[in-house]
Amino acid sequence: MNKFAVPLFATLAAVGIAVSVYLVFFVAPLEYSYNEAGTFNGSSLFFNQKIFYFHVGHAFWLFGAVFVSGLSSIGFLSTRDPRWDDVASASTDVAVAFGAVVLLTGSIWGKAAWDVWWQWEPRLTMSLLLWLVLVGYVLVRKFAGPSADRIAAGMAIFGMVGVPFIYKMVGQSSHPAAGSQGVVATLPPGERGSFWISVASFLCWYLALVISRVQSTRAERELRELRERGLDLGVLQ
Amino acid sequence: MTLLMKMMKWTNGIARWGVVFVLVLVTFAGVALAQPAPGSTPAGDPAGSTAAAPADSTRATPGTSTTSPTAPTSPADGDARKACTTAMNADPKFAADMIATLHDIERTADPKLAAEIIATVHDMDTIKVHTDAMAHVQKNEQHVIYAYAAMWIVAALFVIFLWRRQQALQAEIATLRRDLEAAADEATADKARS
Numbered sequence A: 001m002n003k004f005a006v007p008l009f010a011t012l013a014a015v016g017i018a019v020s021v022y023l024v025f026f027v028a029p030l031e032y033s034y035n036e037a038g039t040f041n042g043s044s045l046f047f048n049q050k051i052f053y054f055h056v057g058h059a060f061w062l063f064g065a066v067f068v069s070g071l072s073s074i075g076f077l078s079t080r081d082p083r084w085d086d087v088a089s090a091s092t093d094v095a096v097a098f099g100a101v102v103l104l105t106g107s108i109w110g111k112a113a114w115d116v117w118w119q120w121e122p123r124l125t126m127s128l129l130l131w132l133v134l135v136g137y138v139l140v141r142k143f144a145g146p147s148a149d150r151i152a153a154g155m156a157i158f159g160m161v162g163v164p165f166i167y168k169m170v171g172q173s174s175h176p177a178a179g180s181q182g183v184v185a186t187l188p189p190g191e192r193g194s195f196w197i198s199v200a201s202f203l204c205w206y207l208a209l210v211i212s213r214v215q216s217t218r219a220e221r222e223l224r225e226l227r228e229r230g231l232d233l234g235v236l237q
Numbered sequence B: 001m002t003l004l005m006k007m008m009k010w011t012n013g014i015a016r017w018g019v020v021f022v023l024v025l026v027t028f029a030g031v032a033l034a035q036p037a038p039g040s041t042p043a044g045d046p047a048g049s050t051a052a053a054p055a056d057s058t059r060a061t062p063g064t065s066t067t068s069p070t071a072p073t074s075p076a077d078g079d080a081r082k083a084c085t086t087a088m089n090a091d092p093k094f095a096a097d098m099i100a101t102l103h104d105i106e107r108t109a110d111p112k113l114a115a116e117i118i119a120t121v122h123d124m125d126t127i128k129v130h131t132d133a134m135a136h137v138q139k140n141e142q143h144v145i146y147a148y149a150a151m152w153i154v155a156a157l158f159v160i161f162l163w164r165r166q167q168a169l170q171a172e173i174a175t176l177r178r179d180l181e182a183a184a185d186e187a188t189a190d191k192a193r194s
Helices: A005-027 A047-079 A082-114 A122-143 A145-169 A189-233 B002-034 B052-059 B076-090 B092-108 B111-138 B142-193
Strands: none
Touching (some): A005 A189, A047 B142, A082 A122, A082 A189, B076 B092, B092 B111
């Protein structure tokens, strides 16, 4: 893997996040919505809507990371090529971090908008379960012994299958809707640029983290293999 | 001729009495027209309603308001009410003076009118509470700061995790290199001995 990939994506992410922070706070208008009587309705978020740009940006790449992890795990289980496993492991680590951001910022948004930190509704519960599956993946890889990679690969596929259900459930309750009639698809022009720049910045951030993690995972694996070979040959003790 | 003279005197009398009669009619009509119709607005009052009373009464001496406590009927009522509300919102001292004036009216002149206007002022207090709450929601930065802090803390923790893994990897590489060098040295020594 090119050694310039991580610095390149990290720089792009830093610049993109700085630009999107500027756009979100100084260019994008406050979110207002009116009812038929011409007064603000209950869904107006005003300044709190600024959370949206980063909450949804992280949610996009959480789902992306889970898909990368699941597909890489399928590749690993079908070919037994450890390079697939490196990608799956790295992507899951990043997905755990992104999932934590999504759950935390979503909870804070819920408190600001609906005055509740958490609701045990299907979508939120499924999101939490997905995150717990990802945390389980990390723990299995660390503590499950020689077959950890295969068990973890099965968990990654299980997590990937859950993503479409969460996507479908978004909008079934108090959460803003997703899909063609959802919030992202119907963003006002003033908010659209800020949102997509933020999404692109978090993609660069995700790539920088994943590539960095893949490089270190691969180096760890090669080191482990060299040590085992040295022990087998009697060079190392 | 005599008959003619008599007829002329008679008609003159009728004409005289007719003139008197017409004058009486005109007088009555004038008096009648000068009287305000029941429920109508007094002439020269542009606002023409109780809604104008607050603004006017603050400028008058307490207890000298002359407006009648009739219900608002014209489109100007709403404008006058809005103008009054705006003036009160713009200047808290004006609003306080007006309330004091209204209490004077209540004690002296027109209790019903004063009670009605004081109730409106209390409604405005309620509206102000709601307006302040809405302004608080609009400018609420607390939750946005929490969310951004959470995002950056998670990102920082993940970068620290990556950095520590990297440090551990470098330490492991150093150990392996040391072991290899030791093994190489041992092999060289074995060769030299043999």
